[in-house]
Amino acid sequence: MTARTDADPQAALGVGHQAGGHRPDRHRLDVEEVDGLGDAERRPMLEILDVYKRFDKTEVLTGVDLTVRAGEVVCVVGPSGSGKSTLLRLISFLDPLDEGLIFVDGEIVGYELAGDRLHRRKEADVARMRSQCCMVFQQFNLFGHMTALENVLLGPLRVQRQDRASAEPEARRLLESVGLGHRLNAYPASLSGGEQQRVSIARALAMKPKVMLFDEPTSALDPERVGEVLDVMRQLADGGMTMLVVTHELGFAREVADTLVFMDGGRIVESGPCRQVLAAPTHSRTKEFLSRVL
Amino acid sequence: MSPAQGLRQLVHGRQDTADQPAPPAGTSSATPASAPRDRPQDVNRPLDHRALVKLGLPKQNRRHPGQWLCAAVVLFVAGLLIHSLAINPKIGWGTVGQFLFAHAILGGLVVTIELTFAGQAIAIVLGFVLAAMRQSQNPVLTWLSWAYINVFRGVPLIVQILIWYNLALAFPHLAIGIPFTSIHLQGSTNRIITPFMAGALGLGLAEAAYMAEIVRAGIVAVPQGQVDAALSVGLTRRQAMRRVILPQTLRVVIPPTGNQFIGMLKASALVSVIGGSDLLTRAQQIYSVNFEVVALLIVASIWYLVLTTIATIGQYYLERWLDRDRLGGDRSVGAAMSFRQRLTRNLSLRRQGGPGDLL
Numbered sequence: 001m002t003a004r005t006d007a008d009p010q011a012a013l014g015v016g017h018q019a020g021g022h023r024p025d026r027h028r029l030d031v032e033e034v035d036g037l038g039d040a041e042r043r044p045m046l047e048i049l050d051v052y053k054r055f056d057k058t059e060v061l062t063g064v065d066l067t068v069r070a071g072e073v074v075c076v077v078g079p080s081g082s083g084k085s086t087l088l089r090l091i092s093f094l095d096p097l098d099e100g101l102i103f104v105d106g107e108i109v110g111y112e113l114a115g116d117r118l119h120r121r122k123e124a125d126v127a128r129m130r131s132q133c134c135m136v137f138q139q140f141n142l143f144g145h146m147t148a149l150e151n152v153l154l155g156p157l158r159v160q161r162q163d164r165a166s167a168e169p170e171a172r173r174l175l176e177s178v179g180l181g182h183r184l185n186a187y188p189a190s191l192s193g194g195e196q197q198r199v200s201i202a203r204a205l206a207m208k209p210k211v212m213l214f215d216e217p218t219s220a221l222d223p224e225r226v227g228e229v230l231d232v233m234r235q236l237a238d239g240g241m242t243m244l245v246v247t248h249e250l251g252f253a254r255e256v257a258d259t260l261v262f263m264d265g266g267r268i269v270e271s272g273p274c275r276q277v278l279a280a281p282t283h284s285r286t287k288e289f290l291s292r293v294l
Numbered sequence: 295m296s297p298a299q300g301l302r303q304l305v306h307g308r309q310d311t312a313d314q315p316a317p318p319a320g321t322s323s324a325t326p327a328s329a330p331r332d333r334p335q336d337v338n339r340p341l342d343h344r345a346l347v348k349l350g351l352p353k354q355n356r357r358h359p360g361q362w363l364c365a366a367v368v369l370f371v372a373g374l375l376i377h378s379l380a381i382n383p384k385i386g387w388g389t390v391g392q393f394l395f396a397h398a399i400l401g402g403l404v405v406t407i408e409l410t411f412a413g414q415a416i417a418i419v420l421g422f423v424l425a426a427m428r429q430s431q432n433p434v435l436t437w438l439s440w441a442y443i444n445v446f447r448g449v450p451l452i453v454q455i456l457i458w459y460n461l462a463l464a465f466p467h468l469a470i471g472i473p474f475t476s477i478h479l480q481g482s483t484n485r486i487i488t489p490f491m492a493g494a495l496g497l498g499l500a501e502a503a504y505m506a507e508i509v510r511a512g513i514v515a516v517p518q519g520q521v522d523a524a525l526s527v528g529l530t531r532r533q534a535m536r537r538v539i540l541p542q543t544l545r546v547v548i549p550p551t552g553n554q555f556i557g558m559l560k561a562s563a564l565v566s567v568i569g570g571s572d573l574l575t576r577a578q579q580i581y582s583v584n585f586e587v588v589a590l591l592i593v594a595s596i597w598y599l600v601l602t603t604i605a606t607i608g609q610y611y612l613e614r615w616l617d618r619d620r621l622g623g624d625r626s627v628g629a630a631m632s633f634r635q636r637l638t639r640n641l642s643l644r645r646q647g648g649p650g651d652l653l
Contacts, residue, residue: 094522134527137523144520145542155529159529203523203527
């Protein structure tokens with residue numbers, strides 16, 4: 001459980017969910033406004049309840065429990081193979097889960113309750129729910145045959161069925177807000193890794209998601225480009241976006257995350273307020289991992 | 295110490311050090327005992343490496359005399375060959391000129407082109423269907439696709455064309471209808487399966503087996519991440535296939551399809567075994583009357599070469615267009631370029647050789 005226990009770690013970190021008046025100089029990314037409610041009053045945006053997943057005989061996730069509240073930023077760290085990426089894939093139902101349930105803003109991911117039984121959702125419904133928790137991938141996965149603008153427009157045009165006249169100014173604005181107003185018509189192959197990742201963030205934002213999932217968004221970037229992507233993510237967090245971030249950037253986690261989750265061997269070993277876990281990990285496995293990474 | 299000297303010390307290292315132990319007796323011939331005394335001057339002589347850089351590198355590899363000799367021999371033999379062809383009175387170059395634009399030959403040319411397009415169209419449509427079946431979750435469809443590919447790739451094309459042409463021997467009447475109703479169309483096989491139809495079917499159905507494999511390779515070549523991203527944005531699987539996978543499949547599928555198309559142009563000559571009134575059939579019909587066999591085969595060859603050359607050039611531009619997102623980078627740049635700019639760029643590409651070098 002990661003519901004925050006201390007009073008307000010964000011005040012100490014100098015970042016807040018409230019975007020109003022906060023860093024007025026910075027171009028703020030437009031996300032759902034979250035007013036200054038206390039933690040307990042914020043509704044859970046993402047609930048992961050006792051989730052199990054195995055591929056063939058390999059147990060990848062064994063009983064994962066995690067709650068992310070509206071406007072909260074949760075960073076997940078852990079060694080490779082600990083099931084972090086799999087967890088994200090289950091949340092967006094790219095892979096089905098074996099046991100347990102995941103709720104996004106109160107809706108069951110992939111299933112629906114009819115009477116007193118769960119049924120698999122229809123394909124279109126699954127797709128609609130996926131667009132509510134958009135994923136940003138380690139390898140960007142931009143559509144190679146489309147320009148940056150077309151990449152951002154695909155969802156609004158084909159999923160939300162907006163007409164181009166209304167969708168395009170919004171897409172342009174999003175690309176400008178991630179600093180790519182000058183590369184609207186560039187194809188992914190001619191963009192740097194950092195630029196590609198910022199386009200992919202804009203592509204996810206275009207769907208106005210309730211939760212954003214980041215799967216090691218800076219791991220495929222060269223060190224010089226990491227900062228520009230983290231900057232965009234920081235702005236998102238400032239704007240009140242609910243974010244679940246799998247990352248190895250502990251510096252970013254310390255600065256932006258409310259909660260740090262340490263996963264190992266398919267389960268959550270330790271979780272808590274980010275600074276607290278980083279400064280004084282209680283579990284020996286966490287200590288070992290952090291001492292090696294830091 | 296200059297970098298050059300440092301390097302030298304690294305290379306000659308040990309011999310310069312005073313406390314170097316004497317080399318073992320067996321190897322003394324290679325490094326005589328006096329070496330440490332003689333070498334240092336040689337080693338430390340200043341050699342201005344920067345001055346060497348200013349010399350510049352030679353622009354071309356040195357031509358070996360053997361290269362010149364080889365080229366001369368090849369040119370001489372080729373010259374002899376062309377000469378003997380040109381002066382040979384039995385070839386009848388006049389006849390070649392006379393029949394090159396003959397009405398019958400041009401008519402055959404049109405039939406060859408029609409056969410090729412018809413066959414390729416059948417192959418592309420059926421190829422996509424077979425590839426989709428092969429990727430299907432349904433084992434019956436997968437097996438059926440595999441069986442089709444195996445049969446139509448396994449039987450020689452000329453045999454397949456003959457089978458379609460002689461279909462009437464097995465099935466004198468053909469009928470299609472809706473099962474369990476009386477609604478149907480039917481007709482005599484010989485009226486439906488004309489030589490042209492037999493040729494197009496034979497070429498197209500055999501080619502479909504190859505196209506299926508090409509399309510399958512194209513689908514497999516699109517990374518799984520593209521599907522994940524498309525689904526994550528909220529597209530359904532069908533939308534992801536149509537908007538994201540298939541367009542990227544085309545880039546992989548079209549170049550080999552161009553090759554297959556050129557192959558089809560040439561394979562269409564097989565239709566002459568059933569009197570398909572294509573280019574080769576017409577040439578054969580003419581030389582069976584005037585006995586100018588070689589001249590008419592040359593006429594046919596010239597036209598086949600013209601067709602394949604045009605197809606090759608078309609393929610080159612098609613592939614460039616497909617690769618626009620890789621070459622140009624910015625679409626607006628490509629769009630703003632005038633035809634003349636494009637032409638100069640293409641020509642300069644060709645002069646440099648490499649992948650642009652076509653002809």
